[in-house]
Amino acid sequence: MGVKRIPTAESSLLTAREAAWRIAEGALTSAELVAASLERIAAEEPRVEAWEFLDRDKAMAEAEERDRRRRRGLPLGPLHGVPVGLKDIIDVKGMPTGNGTPIDAGKRPFVDAAVTRRLRAAGAVIIGKTVSTEFAYYHPGKTCNPHDPTRTPGGSSSGSAAAVATGMVPLALGSQTNGSVIRPASFCGVVGFKPTFGAIPRTGVLTLAPSLDHIGIFARTIEDVALSELLMGPDEQDMDAQENPGPLSDTALAEPPVTPTLAFIKTPFWERADATTQTAFGELVEALGEQVDEVELPEVFARGAGWLEGVMAAEMARNLGHYVDHTPNETSEKFRTLIAEGRAMRAPDYLAARDMRRVLRDALGPIFDRFDAIVTPAAPGEATEGLESTGDPSFCSLWTFCGLPAISLPLMTGPNGLPLGVQLVGQHGQDARLLRTARWLVRTLSEEGNV
């Protein structure tokens, strides 16, 4: 078919789109690709520990089934034959869902999560479950940062970020209730994308705080995270999943009709950012010249992270409190403290905090009237040392609270040579435009020699 075959071992470094295209063209088989993926895992996993569960035989059998399907000339999905990893809070029939806690170890779901079904429908081969922190909250799992094993990969979607960063899989799913996609993407140096709240249904995924829980996606390119469009659209079991900002790819891959402009926002957490991050963002703003203006958030945003934390504590107490009651000794102190805080919260205070989601989102309206996206750090700095903490989600809290689409781009480097993410935040429901702006930013900075 004119497509050049590449050595099989290198195929694990293909993007999801390239891999799917090669499989469709017959230049690569799913079995070759999944085998390369498993080889990469065999080589890297002892060092990185990204996986909670892997079923190599089943993955190979599924890949061969995909290849048979292609040989029979049947229609192929956009991810036909491509291996993906799912955070271990997402149900996959035939695999245990551990939720990052020994209490749920070995728990077997009876049905696929909605996203699992949609991935399978797109032809993906689900090869295993990636490490999550305890209940996708703060207490870390076993995963190390692939760039420095003495540092955290970030959390809570630790394994998904690390697996993509090491080329184990081209695509992995995670979740974000505060900063659990954007932060590990920043620390591991991959592209992490959290679509608009409600864009991807959470049916069959561990419920932390339904007013805040988002599904997100990790990949090595913006083009690949645009494949999250395959997961979008209403699901009748998830009352909040009524948005569908997709399809994304046509817009995301197009040229912006006019040169985008960005609002650089320091946020109330700017002092938490380390010197390198502050300097790097200063240079970024300078490099972009007239295309970026620094904008101050209205005063009310100073309280935004507190409101998110209150909503998160109350809803997690509601949904996960029973774990503390039944098996307190198998939960972390940080988790028990959260549940106690949530249980102490009064209902009207909770409701007042939750109502602020919409108030803050509306308060950003004038910014999105003027700018295509907000640019701000993905994290205060590069991955923090030690594996006891997964780092600080502050730079994500406001955007998660408002349910806005956000992406972390691995465009900068910290003082120790580790990745530093640039976070772009888009208008509610304008996910495709956000990705288009992100592609423009990457191209602009690389043309100017800044990355």
Place this chain on the structure above:
Amino acid sequence: MGVKRIPTAESSLLTAREAAWRIAEGALTSAELVAASLERIAAEEPRVEAWEFLDRDKAMAEAEERDRRRRRGLPLGPLHGVPVGLKDIIDVKGMPTGNGTPIDAGKRPFVDAAVTRRLRAAGAVIIGKTVSTEFAYYHPGKTCNPHDPTRTPGGSSSGSAAAVATGMVPLALGSQTNGSVIRPASFCGVVGFKPTFGAIPRTGVLTLAPSLDHIGIFARTIEDVALSELLMGPDEQDMDAQENPGPLSDTALAEPPVTPTLAFIKTPFWERADATTQTAFGELVEALGEQVDEVELPEVFARGAGWLEGVMAAEMARNLGHYVDHTPNETSEKFRTLIAEGRAMRAPDYLAARDMRRVLRDALGPIFDRFDAIVTPAAPGEATEGLESTGDPSFCSLWTFCGLPAISLPLMTGPNGLPLGVQLVGQHGQDARLLRTARWLVRTLSEEGNV
């Protein structure tokens, strides 16, 4: 046009559909109809006190504008020229919204509520605001029961029910957070209909408890309450108004394809029903023979009213608590007690209670698989004596909590000759089918000489 003209004074007894049809045909003018309505109000209002605000001159001016519009041959809405009354928690531009409290007396809204806009678009003439209890909760307004002025009209939509019962208007809007449409409809002897939760947007209506607040409608016929279809459909300001069970009329006015069956449910509150009500329902079940089966609710429903009360207290504390803080002496003790209860509630308990809305709704699935509707009392008996209480909403709580469509039909009479409503409850979103079943029930019972 072949339509017989009737004496103008009698026109106030026309149904909304008949009146609109006569106006469209030229057999009646809106000015004649509104004048008849105002005459009726002049005669009945001193006794009944259904109105909080009336603007006779403006009503006549609007009616004349409607008549001019018709004479110019412009398109007419389905309520063209028909007078309606709105509960005084619904914003109408140009009229004060009193919310049943002296604290808000004279407060003037700047924009119409969503339902007000939709009524105007349908051609209705909004002649005034009907009496609500304090914040649409329990503390009564001035309205008396039109059948016996020593008795309550029910609440909280007291004025709307009484205004329709006395022929002041053919149509009036109310709201129901627990039993505020079905109960006054029962006590006043009119048809009261509360559509599926989310069917009618609440934008511009006083927010009590957004998880429970419904807009409802009063009329003298089932055909007229089907006109609530004109109010249905999404509104971007009301996140919960994403349902649209309409259009209703085509189905509601049709014959059932097979003879309907009803589930007679006593509910956990049966012992609160007085002897006449219990006997009357026994006879109703007998009269319907094979078309009705008594069904017991699953055990869990015994706690349903408590869950509703908890959600209501917490959300009302959130939304109305500031009234107690700023002007406690102008609020009722019952209201202050509710706010204090809501403020004491813990957030996870609130969330657990709210989640039960869906659990209970799903638990009714097997009943709606077998039956077209549930039949149950609208209230424990006829309107209670005295004007200090608006009566007991228990027989409404479960269905309101589940967000199911419900209708009260004035089919029975109590020991003092006052009306007793029969409540039919339909499946979520099956509002049209509920109205069709209601028409069948009325016809069946009248053919058998039971009403």
